[in-house]
Amino acid sequence: MSPHCRSAPVSARTYHTIAARVARHFHYVRRMRFPRGSDRADVAIIGGGIVGLSLAWYLRKLGVERVTLVERGEPGQQSTGAASGGIRRQFGTRVEIEMTLAGWRFYEEVLSHSSYTDAFDQAGYAFLAGPRQIDALGRAWMLQQEIGLPVRWLGPAELAEMFPYCELHGLVGGTFCGEDGFIDPPAVVQWLLRQCRAQGVHILEQTPVDAVTIAGRRIRTIRSGRTIVAADAVVNAAGAWAGCVGTLAGVNIPVEPSPRVKYVTDSGRHFSANSPLIIDLPTGTYVRLRQGGAILGVKPKKRVVSFNVETNQRIFARMARRVCERFPGLHGAKLRGLIKGLYELTPDGLPLGGPVAGVTGLYVIAGFNGHGIMHGPGVARALAELIVMGKSEALDLGPLRPDRFERHIATKHYNFL
Numbered sequence: 001m002s003p004h005c006r007s008a009p010v011s012a013r014t015y016h017t018i019a020a021r022v023a024r025h026f027h028y029v030r031r032m033r034f035p036r037g038s039d040r041a042d043v044a045i046i047g048g049g050i051v052g053l054s055l056a057w058y059l060r061k062l063g064v065e066r067v068t069l070v071e072r073g074e075p076g077q078q079s080t081g082a083a084s085g086g087i088r089r090q091f092g093t094r095v096e097i098e099m100t101l102a103g104w105r106f107y108e109e110v111l112s113h114s115s116y117t118d119a120f121d122q123a124g125y126a127f128l129a130g131p132r133q134i135d136a137l138g139r140a141w142m143l144q145q146e147i148g149l150p151v152r153w154l155g156p157a158e159l160a161e162m163f164p165y166c167e168l169h170g171l172v173g174g175t176f177c178g179e180d181g182f183i184d185p186p187a188v189v190q191w192l193l194r195q196c197r198a199q200g201v202h203i204l205e206q207t208p209v210d211a212v213t214i215a216g217r218r219i220r221t222i223r224s225g226r227t228i229v230a231a232d233a234v235v236n237a238a239g240a241w242a243g244c245v246g247t248l249a250g251v252n253i254p255v256e257p258s259p260r261v262k263y264v265t266d267s268g269r270h271f272s273a274n275s276p277l278i279i280d281l282p283t284g285t286y287v288r289l290r291q292g293g294a295i296l297g298v299k300p301k302k303r304v305v306s307f308n309v310e311t312n313q314r315i316f317a318r319m320a321r322r323v324c325e326r327f328p329g330l331h332g333a334k335l336r337g338l339i340k341g342l343y344e345l346t347p348d349g350l351p352l353g354g355p356v357a358g359v360t361g362l363y364v365i366a367g368f369n370g371h372g373i374m375h376g377p378g379v380a381r382a383l384a385e386l387i388v389m390g391k392s393e394a395l396d397l398g399p400l401r402p403d404r405f406e407r408h409i410a411t412k413h414y415n416f417l
Ligand SMILES: Cc1cc2nc3c(=O)[nH]c(=O)nc-3n(C[C@H](O)[C@H](O)[C@H](O)COP(=O)(O)OP(=O)(O)OC[C@H]3O[C@@H](n4cnc5c(N)ncnc54)[C@H](O)[C@@H]3O)c2cc1C
Pocket: 046, 047, 048, 049, 050, 051, 052, 070, 071, 072, 073, 074, 075, 076, 077, 078, 079, 080, 081, 082, 083, 084, 085, 086, 087, 207, 208, 209, 210, 237, 238, 239, 240, 241, 245, 260, 261, 262, 339, 340, 341, 342, 343, 344, 365, 366, 367, 368, 369, 370, 371, 372, 373, 374, 375, 376
């Protein structure tokens, strides 16, 4: 005990009087300032998607005792619930590839855990390029080779051999990585929820954060109605809503929502192939053929910023026309279902991961631009290390620093999809 903590001996009566006063005081404080359901945390996380949950898991692994995760609805039901679960190494920049590799270390751990029963579907990813995309794809492939990734270059002959069901008109090359594939996001979310609960993470569901308190340029509390969580550190992991949560804290978080729809069809007239996920760069469409059906999607030609994910038959018909130019076997395929959700766009195509300038104790991890399943957990690990140890080992968070736009040090990236 330090000398300042020593106190003079007190009589039993005085002691009980003081104790009663202290108890009354704390009862008063609890009642007035910390209503029922309120909490004190070392780290509070806003958002229970793959990013918030994997961050909570890593924080507990690093020994943070009181981790509270606050979720507006049910965990994993927003972008994470809509995702295909694709994990690919094929990107055009080193930082994106490193995020996949860091994320893959998380999935290796999950997949090898005795309590995780789902499997990794190693279906592969292929990119198809026309004359206008081939240089960028070639540069990406050179970088992938330099890093030592198992990505093959495909000339016209290989394309014809690998994808006999494709109309190859207008294609001059492609790439393929057979180690890319798919996890099942709902299975990973359920596993993380079980793990986090077992390790004492306090998860508050149906709790939309509607206020953030800052005093003396330091984060103090987050609130949801009458529920208050006081925390030393608060992490905004609210996905496409990260900008809205930033507004509650009076800071600019440049993440914008962008609607995306995946269409699930039957197999059309003559289709019976399983395929990797094929990204057709000239038409901006992607397709994954499964026995008995296909999953289709399209990259919008313009940047659409909206929370509205509604779509209609006309949009599907237009996209189906584009897809059928490349996959004629899908002509006549019937729409069987829709999966709608939000991408979370940033101005340069990279996520934000790190402290928010100007508010001590406030962090953000969001804006994964449609790659949060593969990239989120690796960045979450690096951020957990930064919060706990003051430096991140899993990944260099430098390129992801949230203030890179104000500091004019961000660079535009070439996003394949
Ligand atoms: C159709 C589609 C397909 C995709 N396919 C892939 C893929 O194959 N591979 C891949 O890597 N990525 C894919 N993505 C992208 C991926 O889904 C996202 O990047 C990822 O899920 C983002 O995770 P997150 O935790 O940041 O966001 P979310 O999962 O959206 O989680 C954020 C959470 O924050 C909560 N929240 C928001 N505001 C508040 C508040 N005020 N208070 C409390 N909680 C709040 C929300 O309710 C939500 O649950 C796809 C996305 C879509 C839409």
